[in-house]
Amino acid sequence: MKIQPTEFPQKWDNAFQVGVPVIDEQHERLFCLIKDLETMQRKEQGSNLVNLSEAFFKIAQFAGDQLIREEMYLQGIESPTLPRHKTLHKEFINQIVAFQQQLQAGENPLDQTLEYLKSWFVNHCLNYDKEALKGKA
Numbered sequence: 001m002k003i004q005p006t007e008f009p010q011k012w013d014n015a016f017q018v019g020v021p022v023i024d025e026q027h028e029r030l031f032c033l034i035k036d037l038e039t040m041q042r043k044e045q046g047s048n049l050v051n052l053s054e055a056f057f058k059i060a061q062f063a064g065d066q067l068i069r070e071e072m073y074l075q076g077i078e079s080p081t082l083p084r085h086k087t088l089h090k091e092f093i094n095q096i097v098a099f100q101q102q103l104q105a106g107e108n109p110l111d112q113t114l115e116y117l118k119s120w121f122v123n124h125c126l127n128y129d130k131e132a133l134k135g136k137a
């Protein structure tokens with residue numbers, strides 16, 4: 001399924017699955033986090049720094065948890081994508097840390113974070129991960 005970040009899906013669809021339960025669960029969790037942030041943006045709760053800090057805590061937890069599990073899985077199946085994949089995951093973590101630093105500096109990174117997460121979900125989870133795991137699940 002090829003979709004553009006601009007047409008971000010409203011609901012989770014099983015067609016998003018890569019076929020590896022441990023990875024699909026985490027992708028669904030990220031999808032829910034994005035939806036929560038969208039609600040926060042819509043209700044203008046993003047100006048509440050406590051809400052935003054909590055949201056960032058969940059994203060950081062997700063990043064630590066999911067990306068490592070995925071890398072372990074890729075290592076287990078001896079995926080040739082592993083080195084490049086690790087680099088991409090590290091870039092993701094660095095970007096999230098940068099947004100978190102903006103938050104700590106008193107800025108509001110909600111809009112940029114949301115855009116980044118949507119584009120990551122579509123380009124990485126739905127396209128790159130799927131391609132990397134093709135025929136391996």
Ligand SMILES: [Fe+2]
Pocket residue numbers: 070085089124129
């Ligand atoms: Fe990945």
